[in-house]
Amino acid sequence: MYIAYHSRYTDNVRLVQETLVLRARVANICGYNTFAEFALEHQMAKNPANVQHFLDNLETKIGLLASENRKKLVQLKKKDMKNLGKEYVDFYTWDEAYYSHMLTKEMFDLNTEHVKEYFPLKHVIQTAISIFENLLGLQTKRAGSPNVWHPDVELYEVWDPIENLLVGHLYLDLYSRKNKCTGGTTFYLRPGFVQIDKLRECPVSAIVVDFPKPSNTSQALLSLTQVKTIFHELGHAFHNICTKTKWGGLCSSNVEHDFVEMPSQLMENWCLQPSQSTTLQTEI
Ligand SMILES: [Zn+2]
DSSP states (O other): OHHHHTTSOTHHHHHHHHHHHHHHHHHHHTTOSSHHHHHHTTSTTOSHHHHHHHHHHHHHHHHHHHHHHHHHHHHHHHHHHHHTTOOOOOOOGGGHHHHHHHHHHHHHOOOHHHHHTTOBHHHHHHHHHHHHHHHHTOEEEEOSSOOOSSTTOEEEEEEETTTTEEEEEEEEEEEOOTTOOOSOEEEEEEOOEEOTTSOEEOOEEEEEEEEOOOOSSOOOBOOHHHHHHHHHHHHHHHHHHTOOOSOGGGSTTOSOGGGTTHHHHHHHHHTTSHHHHHHHOOOO
């Protein structure tokens, strides 16, 4: 099933091969030895040697852990096959997710449903926003009667309290509903830039996620992945809101492509720091 699923578009093999040839030709015409050299020149990484160095460094740090983890998964599958009265043949790519889940359960007796009880949505959102406020020296104010695309959507003004200056706007469209996209995304509805009259155009970000909606009788609870998602998307949203640039075309995500996910992933890791994650948790 795995092989069939990943072989759905057999034409892609030919198209990728053709893409590689065309890319190499573009790079050569522009005076570069490889497409990697051409593509990296205007990225933070700058050149293929830096990327290789980064990957080698990563392998040194996590290679041993990864192979130890792999050995545990293989042992687990062998044990599982024995219990099922089947012969162990090999460990396949499609075994990875199944046995990783089993290993986590065996090692930590982790029930993700119980973990959710520590992360009520309203508490997480409020705490996450206040962490961003403290970190960036900003203040958010919920707008009273915003003009929004759905009654669930909330609008926040983001202020610089020292300068008493409106910095930007943040829409939160948090709850899943019929015909809404799944997953999490941040939309940059308006870039920040300096207008002709020297005034700053305030940027507008919108976070759209599909979290469960609280009811009058029960709280909505978030998984740890959803907690990380909100930090990730707030990282994108505040990257846009805090942008100070003369040109709208250089705002927020219009930076070197290998920097785009930096603020979001930095904040995603930040929420896992014990000092921060304890403030996110509360007993329901
Ligand atoms: Zn992202």
